Amino acid sequence: MIEKTKVQRVAEAPSTQAIAKSPLGRTPAVDTGERDPLDLIAEEFADLCRHGRKPSVKDFQRRYPQHAEELGGLLSAVGQMESLKRLRKPTSDILPLLEQMPQTIGDYKILREIGRGGMGIVYEAEQASLGRRVALKILPTAARSDPDKRERFLREAKAAARLHHTNIVPVFGVGEDGGVPYYVMQYIRGCGLDDIVHGWKNKTPSVVKPHNWTIIARLIARAADALDYAHREGVLHRDVKPANLLLDAEGHLWITDFGLAKLMDEHTLTATGHILGTFQYMAPEALAGKSDSRTDVYGLGMTLYEMLTGRMPYEETNPAALVKLIGASDPPSPRSVEPKVPRDLETICLKAIAREPSRRYSSAAVFAEDLRAYLVGRPISARRLSPFGRARLWCNRNPIVAGLSAAIVMTLALSTFFGWSMYLKTKQSLANENKQKLAVEEQRQEAIDRRNDAEQATRKYEENLALSLGAIEKILEIISDEEPMRPPPPGEGGPGGRGGLGGRLGGPPERLGPPKGPNGPANADREAKAMARASSDVKMLEEVLAFYEKFAQVNTGNPKLKFDAARAYRHVADIHYALDRPEQGKIAIETAVRMLEELRDVYDRDLVRKELEMIGDRGENRKRRGPPRPRE
Amino acid sequence: MLGTLNEQELLERLRDGEQPALALLYDRHRDKLRRMVQVRLDPKLAGRIAPSDVLQEAYIDALKRYPHYFEKADQPFFGWLRLVVGQRIADVHREHLVAKKRDARQEFAFGHPLGPRGSAACLASCVAGTLTSPSGAAARNEDVAALEIALGELDEVDREILLLRHFEELSNSETAQVLGLQAPAASKRYVRALARLKQIMEVNMGTPSA
Numbered sequence: 001m002i003e004k005t006k007v008q009r010v011a012e013a014p015s016t017q018a019i020a021k022s023p024l025g026r027t028p029a030v031d032t033g034e035r036d037p038l039d040l041i042a043e044e045f046a047d048l049c050r051h052g053r054k055p056s057v058k059d060f061q062r063r064y065p066q067h068a069e070e071l072g073g074l075l076s077a078v079g080q081m082e083s084l085k086r087l088r089k090p091t092s093d094i095l096p097l098l099e100q101m102p103q104t105i106g107d108y109k110i111l112r113e114i115g116r117g118g119m120g121i122v123y124e125a126e127q128a129s130l131g132r133r134v135a136l137k138i139l140p141t142a143a144r145s146d147p148d149k150r151e152r153f154l155r156e157a158k159a160a161a162r163l164h165h166t167n168i169v170p171v172f173g174v175g176e177d178g179g180v181p182y183y184v185m186q187y188i189r190g191c192g193l194d195d196i197v198h199g200w201k202n203k204t205p206s207v208v209k210p211h212n213w214t215i216i217a218r219l220i221a222r223a224a225d226a227l228d229y230a231h232r233e234g235v236l237h238r239d240v241k242p243a244n245l246l247l248d249a250e251g252h253l254w255i256t257d258f259g260l261a262k263l264m265d266e267h268t269l270t271a272t273g274h275i276l277g278t279f280q281y282m283a284p285e286a287l288a289g290k291s292d293s294r295t296d297v298y299g300l301g302m303t304l305y306e307m308l309t310g311r312m313p314y315e316e317t318n319p320a321a322l323v324k325l326i327g328a329s330d331p332p333s334p335r336s337v338e339p340k341v342p343r344d345l346e347t348i349c350l351k352a353i354a355r356e357p358s359r360r361y362s363s364a365a366v367f368a369e370d371l372r373a374y375l376v377g378r379p380i381s382a383r384r385l386s387p388f389g390r391a392r393l394w395c396n397r398n399p400i401v402a403g404l405s406a407a408i409v410m411t412l413a414l415s416t417f418f419g420w421s422m423y424l425k426t427k428q429s430l431a432n433e434n435k436q437k438l439a440v441e442e443q444r445q446e447a448i449d450r451r452n453d454a455e456q457a458t459r460k461y462e463e464n465l466a467l468s469l470g471a472i473e474k475i476l477e478i479i480s481d482e483e484p485m486r487p488p489p490p491g492e493g494g495p496g497g498r499g500g501l502g503g504r505l506g507g508p509p510e511r512l513g514p515p516k517g518p519n520g521p522a523n524a525d526r527e528a529k530a531m532a533r534a535s536s537d538v539k540m541l542e543e544v545l546a547f548y549e550k551f552a553q554v555n556t557g558n559p560k561l562k563f564d565a566a567r568a569y570r571h572v573a574d575i576h577y578a579l580d581r582p583e584q585g586k587i588a589i590e591t592a593v594r595m596l597e598e599l600r601d602v603y604d605r606d607l608v609r610k611e612l613e614m615i616g617d618r619g620e621n622r623k624r625r626g627p628p629r630p631r632e
Numbered sequence: 633m634l635g636t637l638n639e640q641e642l643l644e645r646l647r648d649g650e651q652p653a654l655a656l657l658y659d660r661h662r663d664k665l666r667r668m669v670q671v672r673l674d675p676k677l678a679g680r681i682a683p684s685d686v687l688q689e690a691y692i693d694a695l696k697r698y699p700h701y702f703e704k705a706d707q708p709f710f711g712w713l714r715l716v717v718g719q720r721i722a723d724v725h726r727e728h729l730v731a732k733k734r735d736a737r738q739e740f741a742f743g744h745p746l747g748p749r750g751s752a753a754c755l756a757s758c759v760a761g762t763l764t765s766p767s768g769a770a771a772r773n774e775d776v777a778a779l780e781i782a783l784g785e786l787d788e789v790d791r792e793i794l795l796l797r798h799f800e801e802l803s804n805s806e807t808a809q810v811l812g813l814q815a816p817a818a819s820k821r822y823v824r825a826l827a828r829l830k831q832i833m834e835v836n837m838g839t840p841s842a
Contacts, residue, residue, distance in 0.1 A: 034819070035804055039822055
């Protein structure tokens, strides 16, 4: 149908008139005469994408109604190609190469280019008036053209210039020359920590040896001191990573590029393709554009991670896979990568790179303090997470759960599930149809292929469903926990040493009351909060319950799903008990037991037995602890 | 002075041995050549080799070899430059990926004066600006992976034509030149390649093709 498009239709198609309408006023190469009209429309669309616009396929379809049908698919492919291009670019020059190296900028004589990257070009320069060697950085063009951004750059650079610390590369001056904002720093002869780690891989001799835990801890502690100083001065770094920590020939550590990351915006970023290098070290909250001092702690923690293990936290060069990885998982623990890493250093590192800012060191100073405690052999303040803590974090971090309400997850699970059952039906009828129609030998192969495709899709649906069920189960675990998440009080450490999940859920309702300890108004307040939480949790639970019931009804034939539903009833029972509703708890338990009994002969016997045992144990526990204490 | 000349005139100057004309010609095609390097350079070399270095070296190659172009000027100059740059990229790959003669970063690893370098950018605003959430980012990246797979399944000319048009941002006539096609044929082929890409993706994702 596309091939059929006639050349004559060019007259009515986009060409000059449409292109003149393009807000960019840019005329694409003029060889429109003999081109497919769809090609011209696609070109216009791509042109908009390249200029940072987000053209809408629907608008284009409206503008070219005669091609509306084809355009739907074609333009979305064009848009995808254009975004893929941006993701693919491994490195790129942000400044047009035509730009000549300037002879002088302000008072500075440019000697040579040291490097260029997302943040601009760095030159080695000489300050004529003082005769000293400096490093001079100019902004990327994209940032230059925007007066707002220029002003912000100057403001940030001035803030950075106020910092005076032995471990921060001094900023000598900030200025503008012919509309080009620049700033001038001390020229450091040395290399970045990234170069050092890279050198380890190549067995290059280096001042810092791999596995030299003392030196590594000391370096990171110094960096933490410098960050803490800057934070107290009100300046965030925002891009702490090995490449921004320089080590000079004397082994002195310098942090460079304070505050500059803030200047990067979407446009510069997508234009530079420098995402990969920084993404590795970026704290999750920074993804949402929020950062505070703990965001820098995270970056430094990631740097420590790399120094300890000799590898990047996420070893993945494919940007698509990397984004997914960071969204979905923690890096492997340092000791699983490098077993020689001291346990305490690993604990410190993991605390610094906790996903949730509230679980990290509350400041760079505390981070530095813990590193020093390690260095002198004092006990460190960071605690390892209990399995329960990890389970809860899993939920918070699960990209499906994070940012979505449980209800949305449930909707998702339901639609996945129904989609799947619909699919099964379609597949069946398709297979029947194929059986009738495809008698001819060569067509049989096609039928087999199609069936394979269908089976693959089924597997995928099943996996998605399992994932959704898992997510819901995690929600159950979270909302049945008694306390809202909050950072541990200073000096008290994390939630280490708490009991396992099973025990707490099966426990008596006193868990929802005030925690043991000194009484006071604070406790009453806490209890009120717990109550409020409990009532919203009950609502949530009822939704979960409704979901599972529907789930169990729809699916009477699949033992696996029935088993899942039985487990859900067990969770629900636990929570009913926890909420002082023993009658309902009992009903839920009975339902779970009944379902499990029914499954005994059709499902994995061991699993069923274990599940029943677990229910029995809970019952014992409850009996031992006596009747629930009435809440005041 | 030279800057006011058009491509044909510059080529004549170059043929007469006026080398600065080559610099101008090269500069005029530089953006396109840079995109070519970005697209064709192995991602494993990211961070080690800047496209600008490859272009610089390719320029020196072109300077050495331009007389050959005039001996047998059977293609547009841009096409010839692409060949030179392509050759350079192949050399770079051989040097760094196959023979591993040297590791570019090793030279920098120590004792090399490095100033505070251009640091990478911050993803925050990017993701926040274009996507709603990290989970959105993940979903979107699944799409990207699907697209990569679909590109791999296209036939070679189709794939090449999409790379040229989208990644290297060449115009239709430039694409036609590079592939040795007539402009109208290249245009048709491009639209067809887009349609095929879309079709493959739909099949792969299991949604019915329209």
